[in-house]
Amino acid sequence: MAPTHGMVERPLPANPARLSVTQSTRTGLDTAGDTTVPSPASNTIGGITPHAGIDVSVKLAGDDSRSQPPASPKPCPRHLLTLPPEILLMILQALDFADIVRLRETCMQLRALASPQQVRVLFGPDRLHSQPL
Amino acid sequence: MAAQPDFLWIKNDMSPDGRVFRVSRQAAQHSTILRALIEDFEGIDLWKKEQCIPIKIHVSDQCLSDVLQWAENTKTAPEKGENADNNKQVELAAEDMHFFREAITTSEKLYELLMLTDYLGIVPLYNMACQVVVNMIMGKSAEQIRRMLGISKDFTPEQEEAIRAETAWAYDEEQPPLDR
Incomplete structure:
Protein backbone atom coordinates (compact mmCIF):
# COMPACT_ATOMS: atom_id res chain seq x y z
CA MET A 1 0.00 0.00 0.00
CA ALA A 2 2.80 2.39 0.90
CA PRO A 3 4.41 2.56 -2.57
CA THR A 4 1.13 3.54 -4.23
CA HIS A 5 0.81 6.24 -1.58
CA GLY A 6 4.03 7.80 -2.69
CA MET A 7 3.12 7.54 -6.33
CA VAL A 8 -0.19 9.27 -5.85
CA GLU A 9 0.96 11.99 -3.51
CA ARG A 10 4.26 13.06 -4.97
CA PRO A 11 3.06 14.71 -8.23
CA LEU A 12 0.73 17.07 -6.32
CA PRO A 13 2.84 19.50 -4.35
CA ALA A 14 0.33 22.28 -3.64
CA ASN A 15 -3.02 21.73 -5.21
CA PRO A 16 -5.69 21.29 -2.56
CA ALA A 17 -8.49 20.55 -5.03
CA ARG A 18 -6.64 17.74 -6.74
CA LEU A 19 -5.37 16.46 -3.45
CA SER A 20 -8.87 16.03 -2.14
CA VAL A 21 -9.78 14.05 -5.24
CA THR A 22 -6.91 11.66 -4.77
CA GLN A 23 -7.84 11.34 -1.13
CA SER A 24 -11.33 10.22 -1.93
CA THR A 25 -10.09 7.73 -4.49
CA ARG A 26 -7.55 6.48 -2.01
CA THR A 27 -10.10 5.86 0.70
CA GLY A 28 -12.35 4.22 -1.83
CA LEU A 29 -9.58 1.87 -2.79
CA ASP A 30 -8.78 1.15 0.81
CA THR A 31 -12.28 0.18 1.77
CA ALA A 32 -12.45 -2.06 -1.27
CA GLY A 33 -9.19 -3.83 -0.60
CA ASP A 34 -6.62 -3.56 2.12
CA THR A 35 -7.84 -2.51 5.54
CA THR A 36 -4.53 -2.42 7.34
CA VAL A 37 -3.34 0.94 6.09
CA PRO A 38 -1.45 2.76 8.83
CA SER A 39 -3.14 6.06 9.53
CA PRO A 40 0.10 7.81 10.65
CA ALA A 41 1.24 7.73 7.00
CA SER A 42 -1.69 9.85 5.89
CA ASN A 43 -1.07 12.24 8.78
CA THR A 44 2.50 12.88 7.69
CA ILE A 45 1.25 13.64 4.21
CA GLY A 46 -1.04 16.18 5.78
CA GLY A 47 2.01 17.66 7.48
CA ILE A 48 3.84 18.01 4.17
CA THR A 49 1.04 20.13 2.69
CA PRO A 50 0.09 22.42 5.57
CA HIS A 51 -2.01 24.82 3.47
CA ALA A 52 -4.45 22.08 2.58
CA GLY A 53 -6.11 22.22 5.98
CA ILE A 54 -9.53 21.19 4.78
CA ASP A 55 -8.16 18.13 3.12
CA VAL A 56 -6.64 16.93 6.35
CA SER A 57 -9.98 17.03 8.11
CA VAL A 58 -11.64 15.19 5.24
CA LYS A 59 -8.92 12.63 5.36
CA LEU A 60 -9.32 12.14 9.10
CA ALA A 61 -13.03 11.64 8.74
CA GLY A 62 -12.33 9.03 6.11
CA ASP A 63 -9.82 7.33 8.39
CA ASP A 64 -12.35 7.15 11.19
CA SER A 65 -14.96 5.48 9.06
CA ARG A 66 -12.34 3.06 7.87
CA SER A 67 -10.98 2.17 11.27
CA GLN A 68 -14.38 1.30 12.70
CA PRO A 69 -15.23 -1.83 10.69
CA PRO A 70 -12.09 -3.75 11.68
CA ALA A 71 -12.69 -2.84 15.31
CA SER A 72 -16.14 -4.40 15.53
CA PRO A 73 -15.28 -8.09 14.94
CA LYS A 74 -12.62 -8.03 17.63
CA PRO A 75 -14.23 -8.70 21.02
CA CYS A 76 -12.72 -5.69 22.71
CA PRO A 77 -14.85 -5.51 25.85
CA ARG A 78 -13.80 -8.59 27.74
CA HIS A 79 -16.83 -8.53 29.92
CA LEU A 80 -17.89 -11.73 31.59
CA LEU A 81 -21.38 -11.42 30.14
CA THR A 82 -19.95 -11.49 26.62
CA LEU A 83 -18.70 -15.01 27.17
CA PRO A 84 -20.21 -17.57 24.84
CA PRO A 85 -23.40 -19.13 26.18
CA GLU A 86 -21.90 -22.58 26.68
CA ILE A 87 -19.44 -21.18 29.18
CA LEU A 88 -22.13 -19.15 30.91
CA LEU A 89 -24.22 -22.28 31.18
CA MET A 90 -21.32 -24.14 32.72
CA ILE A 91 -21.20 -21.46 35.38
CA LEU A 92 -24.95 -21.58 35.79
CA GLN A 93 -24.77 -25.29 36.30
CA ALA A 94 -22.61 -24.92 39.35
CA LEU A 95 -24.91 -22.42 41.03
CA ASP A 96 -27.68 -23.05 43.53
CA PHE A 97 -31.26 -22.26 42.71
CA ALA A 98 -31.26 -19.36 45.10
CA ASP A 99 -28.35 -17.81 43.25
CA ILE A 100 -29.99 -18.40 39.90
CA VAL A 101 -33.14 -16.66 41.09
CA ARG A 102 -31.12 -13.64 42.10
CA LEU A 103 -29.09 -13.78 38.92
CA ARG A 104 -32.28 -13.66 36.91
CA GLU A 105 -33.19 -10.39 38.56
CA THR A 106 -30.06 -8.62 37.42
CA CYS A 107 -30.61 -8.03 33.72
CA MET A 108 -32.48 -9.12 30.63
CA GLN A 109 -29.66 -11.19 29.23
CA LEU A 110 -29.18 -13.33 32.31
CA ARG A 111 -32.92 -13.61 32.76
CA ALA A 112 -33.25 -14.99 29.24
CA LEU A 113 -30.28 -17.27 29.71
CA ALA A 114 -31.41 -18.76 33.00
CA SER A 115 -34.96 -19.44 31.92
CA PRO A 116 -36.83 -22.16 33.83
CA GLN A 117 -36.77 -24.37 30.73
CA GLN A 118 -33.03 -23.93 30.40
CA VAL A 119 -32.45 -24.70 34.06
CA ARG A 120 -34.59 -27.81 33.80
CA VAL A 121 -32.60 -29.08 30.84
CA LEU A 122 -29.32 -28.14 32.41
CA PHE A 123 -29.83 -29.73 35.78
CA GLY A 124 -31.72 -32.86 34.82
CA PRO A 125 -34.18 -34.73 37.02
CA ASP A 126 -31.65 -36.04 39.52
CA ARG A 127 -30.37 -32.69 40.57
CA LEU A 128 -33.73 -31.00 40.42
CA HIS A 129 -34.94 -33.25 43.20
CA SER A 130 -31.83 -33.15 45.30
CA GLN A 131 -31.29 -29.39 45.03
CA PRO A 132 -31.50 -27.68 48.41
CA LEU A 133 -33.17 -24.34 48.33
CA MET B 1 21.40 -33.62 18.58
CA ALA B 2 18.23 -34.03 16.63
CA ALA B 3 15.16 -31.89 17.08
CA GLN B 4 13.78 -32.20 20.56
CA PRO B 5 10.86 -34.51 20.20
CA ASP B 6 9.20 -33.59 23.44
CA PHE B 7 7.97 -30.11 22.79
CA LEU B 8 4.94 -28.82 20.98
CA TRP B 9 4.89 -25.33 19.60
CA ILE B 10 1.84 -23.18 20.00
CA LYS B 11 1.35 -19.88 18.25
CA ASN B 12 -0.94 -17.13 19.40
CA ASP B 13 -2.36 -16.65 15.95
CA MET B 14 -4.76 -13.80 16.58
CA SER B 15 -2.31 -11.61 18.41
CA PRO B 16 -0.55 -9.03 16.21
CA ASP B 17 2.98 -10.21 16.95
CA GLY B 18 2.00 -13.86 17.25
CA ARG B 19 4.36 -15.18 19.87
CA VAL B 20 5.22 -18.85 19.75
CA PHE B 21 5.17 -20.83 22.96
CA ARG B 22 6.81 -24.09 23.81
CA VAL B 23 4.78 -26.78 25.51
CA SER B 24 6.23 -29.97 26.89
CA ARG B 25 4.59 -33.25 26.04
CA GLN B 26 3.74 -33.74 29.66
CA ALA B 27 2.05 -30.36 29.97
CA ALA B 28 0.13 -30.91 26.77
CA GLN B 29 -1.58 -33.88 28.40
CA HIS B 30 -3.68 -31.44 30.39
CA SER B 31 -5.41 -30.24 27.27
CA THR B 32 -7.84 -32.68 25.72
CA ILE B 33 -7.33 -31.34 22.22
CA LEU B 34 -3.55 -31.35 22.42
CA ARG B 35 -3.66 -34.85 23.85
CA ALA B 36 -5.87 -36.01 21.01
CA LEU B 37 -3.58 -34.28 18.55
CA ILE B 38 -0.54 -36.05 19.93
CA GLU B 39 -2.28 -39.41 19.86
CA ASP B 40 -3.48 -38.94 16.31
CA PHE B 41 -0.25 -37.59 14.87
CA GLU B 42 2.25 -39.53 16.90
CA GLY B 43 4.40 -40.64 13.97
CA ILE B 44 4.23 -37.38 12.10
CA ASP B 45 6.38 -34.31 12.51
CA LEU B 46 4.31 -32.62 15.13
CA TRP B 47 7.26 -31.54 17.17
CA LYS B 48 8.92 -29.09 14.86
CA LYS B 49 8.83 -25.41 15.45
CA GLU B 50 7.59 -24.81 11.91
CA GLN B 51 4.67 -27.07 12.70
CA CYS B 52 3.27 -24.79 15.38
CA ILE B 53 -0.34 -25.10 16.42
CA PRO B 54 -2.33 -21.89 16.01
CA ILE B 55 -4.63 -20.56 18.70
CA LYS B 56 -7.54 -19.08 16.82
CA ILE B 57 -9.17 -17.03 19.53
CA HIS B 58 -8.43 -13.57 20.84
CA VAL B 59 -6.33 -14.03 23.94
CA SER B 60 -3.39 -12.11 25.23
CA ASP B 61 0.07 -13.63 25.18
CA GLN B 62 0.13 -13.13 28.91
CA CYS B 63 -2.91 -15.33 29.45
CA LEU B 64 -1.62 -18.03 27.13
CA SER B 65 1.74 -18.10 28.84
CA ASP B 66 0.07 -18.20 32.27
CA VAL B 67 -2.07 -21.14 31.28
CA LEU B 68 0.84 -23.01 29.72
CA GLN B 69 2.89 -22.29 32.80
CA TRP B 70 0.13 -23.74 34.92
CA ALA B 71 0.15 -26.84 32.74
CA GLU B 72 3.90 -27.18 33.13
CA ASN B 73 3.74 -26.76 36.88
CA THR B 74 0.83 -29.06 37.49
CA LYS B 75 2.30 -32.50 37.66
CA THR B 76 -0.72 -34.47 38.73
CA ALA B 77 -1.80 -36.64 35.86
CA PRO B 78 -5.14 -35.57 34.47
CA GLU B 79 -7.72 -38.25 35.13
CA LYS B 80 -8.84 -39.80 31.93
CA GLY B 81 -12.40 -40.71 31.14
CA GLU B 82 -13.78 -39.00 34.16
CA ASN B 83 -16.82 -37.16 33.00
CA ALA B 84 -20.25 -36.36 34.37
CA ASP B 85 -18.71 -34.88 37.47
CA ASN B 86 -20.05 -31.45 36.73
CA ASN B 87 -22.23 -31.52 39.78
CA LYS B 88 -19.27 -31.91 42.03
CA GLN B 89 -18.02 -28.81 43.69
CA VAL B 90 -14.54 -28.06 42.48
CA GLU B 91 -12.01 -27.78 45.23
CA LEU B 92 -9.15 -25.48 44.52
CA ALA B 93 -5.83 -26.84 45.66
CA ALA B 94 -3.37 -24.50 47.31
CA GLU B 95 -1.16 -24.07 44.26
CA ASP B 96 -4.18 -23.41 42.08
CA MET B 97 -5.43 -20.83 44.52
CA HIS B 98 -2.03 -19.26 44.21
CA PHE B 99 -2.33 -19.30 40.42
CA PHE B 100 -5.66 -17.55 40.51
CA ARG B 101 -4.46 -14.97 42.96
CA GLU B 102 -1.31 -14.23 40.98
CA ALA B 103 -2.37 -14.50 37.36
CA ILE B 104 -6.09 -13.86 37.34
CA THR B 105 -6.50 -10.48 38.90
CA THR B 106 -9.13 -8.84 36.71
CA SER B 107 -12.35 -10.03 35.17
CA GLU B 108 -10.78 -9.52 31.73
CA LYS B 109 -8.15 -12.08 32.63
CA LEU B 110 -10.81 -14.40 33.95
CA TYR B 111 -12.66 -13.98 30.67
CA GLU B 112 -9.57 -14.90 28.69
CA LEU B 113 -8.84 -17.81 30.95
CA LEU B 114 -12.34 -19.20 30.45
CA MET B 115 -12.15 -18.75 26.69
CA LEU B 116 -8.72 -20.31 26.41
CA THR B 117 -9.28 -23.27 28.70
CA ASP B 118 -12.54 -23.99 26.94
CA TYR B 119 -10.76 -23.78 23.60
CA LEU B 120 -7.89 -26.02 24.59
CA GLY B 121 -10.08 -28.29 26.66
CA ILE B 122 -8.03 -27.94 29.83
CA VAL B 123 -10.85 -29.32 31.90
CA PRO B 124 -9.50 -28.98 35.44
CA LEU B 125 -8.51 -25.37 34.94
CA TYR B 126 -11.75 -24.63 33.13
CA ASN B 127 -13.78 -26.07 35.97
CA MET B 128 -11.78 -24.10 38.47
CA ALA B 129 -12.29 -20.89 36.53
CA CYS B 130 -16.03 -21.57 36.44
CA GLN B 131 -15.92 -22.20 40.15
CA VAL B 132 -14.25 -18.86 40.68
CA VAL B 133 -17.08 -17.12 38.86
CA VAL B 134 -19.58 -19.15 40.85
CA ASN B 135 -17.92 -18.08 44.06
CA MET B 136 -18.17 -14.49 42.90
CA ILE B 137 -21.90 -14.81 42.34
CA MET B 138 -22.82 -17.10 45.20
CA GLY B 139 -24.74 -15.61 48.07
CA LYS B 140 -24.97 -12.13 46.63
CA SER B 141 -28.09 -10.09 46.12
Missing part, protein backbone atom coordinates in the same frame (compact mmCIF):
# COMPACT_ATOMS: atom_id res chain seq x y z
CA ALA B 142 -29.16 -9.07 42.65
CA GLU B 143 -27.89 -5.57 43.23
CA GLN B 144 -24.52 -6.84 44.44
CA ILE B 145 -24.20 -9.10 41.42
CA ARG B 146 -25.02 -6.21 39.17
CA ARG B 147 -22.38 -4.05 40.76
CA MET B 148 -19.78 -6.78 40.66
CA LEU B 149 -20.33 -7.68 37.03
CA GLY B 150 -20.73 -4.05 36.06
CA ILE B 151 -24.11 -4.52 34.45
CA SER B 152 -27.00 -2.11 34.47
CA LYS B 153 -30.58 -2.94 35.15
CA ASP B 154 -32.27 -2.90 31.76
CA PHE B 155 -35.77 -3.87 32.83
CA THR B 156 -38.69 -1.59 32.25
CA PRO B 157 -40.62 -0.71 35.41
CA GLU B 158 -43.45 -3.04 34.39
CA GLN B 159 -41.04 -5.91 33.85
CA GLU B 160 -39.42 -5.26 37.17
CA GLU B 161 -42.78 -5.32 38.88
CA ALA B 162 -43.57 -8.65 37.20
CA ILE B 163 -40.27 -10.11 38.32
CA ARG B 164 -40.83 -8.95 41.86
CA ALA B 165 -44.24 -10.58 41.91
CA GLU B 166 -42.87 -13.76 40.38
CA THR B 167 -40.13 -14.22 42.94
CA ALA B 168 -41.93 -12.77 45.91
CA TRP B 169 -41.71 -16.15 47.59
CA ALA B 170 -37.97 -15.84 47.69
CA TYR B 171 -38.21 -12.80 49.91
CA ASP B 172 -41.13 -13.92 52.01
CA GLU B 173 -39.66 -14.19 55.45
CA GLU B 174 -42.90 -15.30 57.04
CA GLN B 175 -42.70 -18.64 55.33
CA PRO B 176 -40.67 -21.26 57.21
CA PRO B 177 -37.88 -22.82 55.23
CA LEU B 178 -38.50 -26.19 53.69
CA ASP B 179 -36.82 -28.88 55.67
CA ARG B 180 -35.06 -31.41 53.62
Whole structure:
Protein backbone atom coordinates (compact mmCIF):
# COMPACT_ATOMS: atom_id res chain seq x y z
CA MET A 1 0.00 0.00 0.00
CA ALA A 2 2.80 2.39 0.90
CA PRO A 3 4.41 2.56 -2.57
CA THR A 4 1.13 3.54 -4.23
CA HIS A 5 0.81 6.24 -1.58
CA GLY A 6 4.03 7.80 -2.69
CA MET A 7 3.12 7.54 -6.33
CA VAL A 8 -0.19 9.27 -5.85
CA GLU A 9 0.96 11.99 -3.51
CA ARG A 10 4.26 13.06 -4.97
CA PRO A 11 3.06 14.71 -8.23
CA LEU A 12 0.73 17.07 -6.32
CA PRO A 13 2.84 19.50 -4.35
CA ALA A 14 0.33 22.28 -3.64
CA ASN A 15 -3.02 21.73 -5.21
CA PRO A 16 -5.69 21.29 -2.56
CA ALA A 17 -8.49 20.55 -5.03
CA ARG A 18 -6.64 17.74 -6.74
CA LEU A 19 -5.37 16.46 -3.45
CA SER A 20 -8.87 16.03 -2.14
CA VAL A 21 -9.78 14.05 -5.24
CA THR A 22 -6.91 11.66 -4.77
CA GLN A 23 -7.84 11.34 -1.13
CA SER A 24 -11.33 10.22 -1.93
CA THR A 25 -10.09 7.73 -4.49
CA ARG A 26 -7.55 6.48 -2.01
CA THR A 27 -10.10 5.86 0.70
CA GLY A 28 -12.35 4.22 -1.83
CA LEU A 29 -9.58 1.87 -2.79
CA ASP A 30 -8.78 1.15 0.81
CA THR A 31 -12.28 0.18 1.77
CA ALA A 32 -12.45 -2.06 -1.27
CA GLY A 33 -9.19 -3.83 -0.60
CA ASP A 34 -6.62 -3.56 2.12
CA THR A 35 -7.84 -2.51 5.54
CA THR A 36 -4.53 -2.42 7.34
CA VAL A 37 -3.34 0.94 6.09
CA PRO A 38 -1.45 2.76 8.83
CA SER A 39 -3.14 6.06 9.53
CA PRO A 40 0.10 7.81 10.65
CA ALA A 41 1.24 7.73 7.00
CA SER A 42 -1.69 9.85 5.89
CA ASN A 43 -1.07 12.24 8.78
CA THR A 44 2.50 12.88 7.69
CA ILE A 45 1.25 13.64 4.21
CA GLY A 46 -1.04 16.18 5.78
CA GLY A 47 2.01 17.66 7.48
CA ILE A 48 3.84 18.01 4.17
CA THR A 49 1.04 20.13 2.69
CA PRO A 50 0.09 22.42 5.57
CA HIS A 51 -2.01 24.82 3.47
CA ALA A 52 -4.45 22.08 2.58
CA GLY A 53 -6.11 22.22 5.98
CA ILE A 54 -9.53 21.19 4.78
CA ASP A 55 -8.16 18.13 3.12
CA VAL A 56 -6.64 16.93 6.35
CA SER A 57 -9.98 17.03 8.11
CA VAL A 58 -11.64 15.19 5.24
CA LYS A 59 -8.92 12.63 5.36
CA LEU A 60 -9.32 12.14 9.10
CA ALA A 61 -13.03 11.64 8.74
CA GLY A 62 -12.33 9.03 6.11
CA ASP A 63 -9.82 7.33 8.39
CA ASP A 64 -12.35 7.15 11.19
CA SER A 65 -14.96 5.48 9.06
CA ARG A 66 -12.34 3.06 7.87
CA SER A 67 -10.98 2.17 11.27
CA GLN A 68 -14.38 1.30 12.70
CA PRO A 69 -15.23 -1.83 10.69
CA PRO A 70 -12.09 -3.75 11.68
CA ALA A 71 -12.69 -2.84 15.31
CA SER A 72 -16.14 -4.40 15.53
CA PRO A 73 -15.28 -8.09 14.94
CA LYS A 74 -12.62 -8.03 17.63
CA PRO A 75 -14.23 -8.70 21.02
CA CYS A 76 -12.72 -5.69 22.71
CA PRO A 77 -14.85 -5.51 25.85
CA ARG A 78 -13.80 -8.59 27.74
CA HIS A 79 -16.83 -8.53 29.92
CA LEU A 80 -17.89 -11.73 31.59
CA LEU A 81 -21.38 -11.42 30.14
CA THR A 82 -19.95 -11.49 26.62
CA LEU A 83 -18.70 -15.01 27.17
CA PRO A 84 -20.21 -17.57 24.84
CA PRO A 85 -23.40 -19.13 26.18
CA GLU A 86 -21.90 -22.58 26.68
CA ILE A 87 -19.44 -21.18 29.18
CA LEU A 88 -22.13 -19.15 30.91
CA LEU A 89 -24.22 -22.28 31.18
CA MET A 90 -21.32 -24.14 32.72
CA ILE A 91 -21.20 -21.46 35.38
CA LEU A 92 -24.95 -21.58 35.79
CA GLN A 93 -24.77 -25.29 36.30
CA ALA A 94 -22.61 -24.92 39.35
CA LEU A 95 -24.91 -22.42 41.03
CA ASP A 96 -27.68 -23.05 43.53
CA PHE A 97 -31.26 -22.26 42.71
CA ALA A 98 -31.26 -19.36 45.10
CA ASP A 99 -28.35 -17.81 43.25
CA ILE A 100 -29.99 -18.40 39.90
CA VAL A 101 -33.14 -16.66 41.09
CA ARG A 102 -31.12 -13.64 42.10
CA LEU A 103 -29.09 -13.78 38.92
CA ARG A 104 -32.28 -13.66 36.91
CA GLU A 105 -33.19 -10.39 38.56
CA THR A 106 -30.06 -8.62 37.42
CA CYS A 107 -30.61 -8.03 33.72
CA MET A 108 -32.48 -9.12 30.63
CA GLN A 109 -29.66 -11.19 29.23
CA LEU A 110 -29.18 -13.33 32.31
CA ARG A 111 -32.92 -13.61 32.76
CA ALA A 112 -33.25 -14.99 29.24
CA LEU A 113 -30.28 -17.27 29.71
CA ALA A 114 -31.41 -18.76 33.00
CA SER A 115 -34.96 -19.44 31.92
CA PRO A 116 -36.83 -22.16 33.83
CA GLN A 117 -36.77 -24.37 30.73
CA GLN A 118 -33.03 -23.93 30.40
CA VAL A 119 -32.45 -24.70 34.06
CA ARG A 120 -34.59 -27.81 33.80
CA VAL A 121 -32.60 -29.08 30.84
CA LEU A 122 -29.32 -28.14 32.41
CA PHE A 123 -29.83 -29.73 35.78
CA GLY A 124 -31.72 -32.86 34.82
CA PRO A 125 -34.18 -34.73 37.02
CA ASP A 126 -31.65 -36.04 39.52
CA ARG A 127 -30.37 -32.69 40.57
CA LEU A 128 -33.73 -31.00 40.42
CA HIS A 129 -34.94 -33.25 43.20
CA SER A 130 -31.83 -33.15 45.30
CA GLN A 131 -31.29 -29.39 45.03
CA PRO A 132 -31.50 -27.68 48.41
CA LEU A 133 -33.17 -24.34 48.33
CA MET B 1 21.40 -33.62 18.58
CA ALA B 2 18.23 -34.03 16.63
CA ALA B 3 15.16 -31.89 17.08
CA GLN B 4 13.78 -32.20 20.56
CA PRO B 5 10.86 -34.51 20.20
CA ASP B 6 9.20 -33.59 23.44
CA PHE B 7 7.97 -30.11 22.79
CA LEU B 8 4.94 -28.82 20.98
CA TRP B 9 4.89 -25.33 19.60
CA ILE B 10 1.84 -23.18 20.00
CA LYS B 11 1.35 -19.88 18.25
CA ASN B 12 -0.94 -17.13 19.40
CA ASP B 13 -2.36 -16.65 15.95
CA MET B 14 -4.76 -13.80 16.58
CA SER B 15 -2.31 -11.61 18.41
CA PRO B 16 -0.55 -9.03 16.21
CA ASP B 17 2.98 -10.21 16.95
CA GLY B 18 2.00 -13.86 17.25
CA ARG B 19 4.36 -15.18 19.87
CA VAL B 20 5.22 -18.85 19.75
CA PHE B 21 5.17 -20.83 22.96
CA ARG B 22 6.81 -24.09 23.81
CA VAL B 23 4.78 -26.78 25.51
CA SER B 24 6.23 -29.97 26.89
CA ARG B 25 4.59 -33.25 26.04
CA GLN B 26 3.74 -33.74 29.66
CA ALA B 27 2.05 -30.36 29.97
CA ALA B 28 0.13 -30.91 26.77
CA GLN B 29 -1.58 -33.88 28.40
CA HIS B 30 -3.68 -31.44 30.39
CA SER B 31 -5.41 -30.24 27.27
CA THR B 32 -7.84 -32.68 25.72
CA ILE B 33 -7.33 -31.34 22.22
CA LEU B 34 -3.55 -31.35 22.42
CA ARG B 35 -3.66 -34.85 23.85
CA ALA B 36 -5.87 -36.01 21.01
CA LEU B 37 -3.58 -34.28 18.55
CA ILE B 38 -0.54 -36.05 19.93
CA GLU B 39 -2.28 -39.41 19.86
CA ASP B 40 -3.48 -38.94 16.31
CA PHE B 41 -0.25 -37.59 14.87
CA GLU B 42 2.25 -39.53 16.90
CA GLY B 43 4.40 -40.64 13.97
CA ILE B 44 4.23 -37.38 12.10
CA ASP B 45 6.38 -34.31 12.51
CA LEU B 46 4.31 -32.62 15.13
CA TRP B 47 7.26 -31.54 17.17
CA LYS B 48 8.92 -29.09 14.86
CA LYS B 49 8.83 -25.41 15.45
CA GLU B 50 7.59 -24.81 11.91
CA GLN B 51 4.67 -27.07 12.70
CA CYS B 52 3.27 -24.79 15.38
CA ILE B 53 -0.34 -25.10 16.42
CA PRO B 54 -2.33 -21.89 16.01
CA ILE B 55 -4.63 -20.56 18.70
CA LYS B 56 -7.54 -19.08 16.82
CA ILE B 57 -9.17 -17.03 19.53
CA HIS B 58 -8.43 -13.57 20.84
CA VAL B 59 -6.33 -14.03 23.94
CA SER B 60 -3.39 -12.11 25.23
CA ASP B 61 0.07 -13.63 25.18
CA GLN B 62 0.13 -13.13 28.91
CA CYS B 63 -2.91 -15.33 29.45
CA LEU B 64 -1.62 -18.03 27.13
CA SER B 65 1.74 -18.10 28.84
CA ASP B 66 0.07 -18.20 32.27
CA VAL B 67 -2.07 -21.14 31.28
CA LEU B 68 0.84 -23.01 29.72
CA GLN B 69 2.89 -22.29 32.80
CA TRP B 70 0.13 -23.74 34.92
CA ALA B 71 0.15 -26.84 32.74
CA GLU B 72 3.90 -27.18 33.13
CA ASN B 73 3.74 -26.76 36.88
CA THR B 74 0.83 -29.06 37.49
CA LYS B 75 2.30 -32.50 37.66
CA THR B 76 -0.72 -34.47 38.73
CA ALA B 77 -1.80 -36.64 35.86
CA PRO B 78 -5.14 -35.57 34.47
CA GLU B 79 -7.72 -38.25 35.13
CA LYS B 80 -8.84 -39.80 31.93
CA GLY B 81 -12.40 -40.71 31.14
CA GLU B 82 -13.78 -39.00 34.16
CA ASN B 83 -16.82 -37.16 33.00
CA ALA B 84 -20.25 -36.36 34.37
CA ASP B 85 -18.71 -34.88 37.47
CA ASN B 86 -20.05 -31.45 36.73
CA ASN B 87 -22.23 -31.52 39.78
CA LYS B 88 -19.27 -31.91 42.03
CA GLN B 89 -18.02 -28.81 43.69
CA VAL B 90 -14.54 -28.06 42.48
CA GLU B 91 -12.01 -27.78 45.23
CA LEU B 92 -9.15 -25.48 44.52
CA ALA B 93 -5.83 -26.84 45.66
CA ALA B 94 -3.37 -24.50 47.31
CA GLU B 95 -1.16 -24.07 44.26
CA ASP B 96 -4.18 -23.41 42.08
CA MET B 97 -5.43 -20.83 44.52
CA HIS B 98 -2.03 -19.26 44.21
CA PHE B 99 -2.33 -19.30 40.42
CA PHE B 100 -5.66 -17.55 40.51
CA ARG B 101 -4.46 -14.97 42.96
CA GLU B 102 -1.31 -14.23 40.98
CA ALA B 103 -2.37 -14.50 37.36
CA ILE B 104 -6.09 -13.86 37.34
CA THR B 105 -6.50 -10.48 38.90
CA THR B 106 -9.13 -8.84 36.71
CA SER B 107 -12.35 -10.03 35.17
CA GLU B 108 -10.78 -9.52 31.73
CA LYS B 109 -8.15 -12.08 32.63
CA LEU B 110 -10.81 -14.40 33.95
CA TYR B 111 -12.66 -13.98 30.67
CA GLU B 112 -9.57 -14.90 28.69
CA LEU B 113 -8.84 -17.81 30.95
CA LEU B 114 -12.34 -19.20 30.45
CA MET B 115 -12.15 -18.75 26.69
CA LEU B 116 -8.72 -20.31 26.41
CA THR B 117 -9.28 -23.27 28.70
CA ASP B 118 -12.54 -23.99 26.94
CA TYR B 119 -10.76 -23.78 23.60
CA LEU B 120 -7.89 -26.02 24.59
CA GLY B 121 -10.08 -28.29 26.66
CA ILE B 122 -8.03 -27.94 29.83
CA VAL B 123 -10.85 -29.32 31.90
CA PRO B 124 -9.50 -28.98 35.44
CA LEU B 125 -8.51 -25.37 34.94
CA TYR B 126 -11.75 -24.63 33.13
CA ASN B 127 -13.78 -26.07 35.97
CA MET B 128 -11.78 -24.10 38.47
CA ALA B 129 -12.29 -20.89 36.53
CA CYS B 130 -16.03 -21.57 36.44
CA GLN B 131 -15.92 -22.20 40.15
CA VAL B 132 -14.25 -18.86 40.68
CA VAL B 133 -17.08 -17.12 38.86
CA VAL B 134 -19.58 -19.15 40.85
CA ASN B 135 -17.92 -18.08 44.06
CA MET B 136 -18.17 -14.49 42.90
CA ILE B 137 -21.90 -14.81 42.34
CA MET B 138 -22.82 -17.10 45.20
CA GLY B 139 -24.74 -15.61 48.07
CA LYS B 140 -24.97 -12.13 46.63
CA SER B 141 -28.09 -10.09 46.12
CA ALA B 142 -29.16 -9.07 42.65
CA GLU B 143 -27.89 -5.57 43.23
CA GLN B 144 -24.52 -6.84 44.44
CA ILE B 145 -24.20 -9.10 41.42
CA ARG B 146 -25.02 -6.21 39.17
CA ARG B 147 -22.38 -4.05 40.76
CA MET B 148 -19.78 -6.78 40.66
CA LEU B 149 -20.33 -7.68 37.03
CA GLY B 150 -20.73 -4.05 36.06
CA ILE B 151 -24.11 -4.52 34.45
CA SER B 152 -27.00 -2.11 34.47
CA LYS B 153 -30.58 -2.94 35.15
CA ASP B 154 -32.27 -2.90 31.76
CA PHE B 155 -35.77 -3.87 32.83
CA THR B 156 -38.69 -1.59 32.25
CA PRO B 157 -40.62 -0.71 35.41
CA GLU B 158 -43.45 -3.04 34.39
CA GLN B 159 -41.04 -5.91 33.85
CA GLU B 160 -39.42 -5.26 37.17
CA GLU B 161 -42.78 -5.32 38.88
CA ALA B 162 -43.57 -8.65 37.20
CA ILE B 163 -40.27 -10.11 38.32
CA ARG B 164 -40.83 -8.95 41.86
CA ALA B 165 -44.24 -10.58 41.91
CA GLU B 166 -42.87 -13.76 40.38
CA THR B 167 -40.13 -14.22 42.94
CA ALA B 168 -41.93 -12.77 45.91
CA TRP B 169 -41.71 -16.15 47.59
CA ALA B 170 -37.97 -15.84 47.69
CA TYR B 171 -38.21 -12.80 49.91
CA ASP B 172 -41.13 -13.92 52.01
CA GLU B 173 -39.66 -14.19 55.45
CA GLU B 174 -42.90 -15.30 57.04
CA GLN B 175 -42.70 -18.64 55.33
CA PRO B 176 -40.67 -21.26 57.21
CA PRO B 177 -37.88 -22.82 55.23
CA LEU B 178 -38.50 -26.19 53.69
CA ASP B 179 -36.82 -28.88 55.67
CA ARG B 180 -35.06 -31.41 53.62
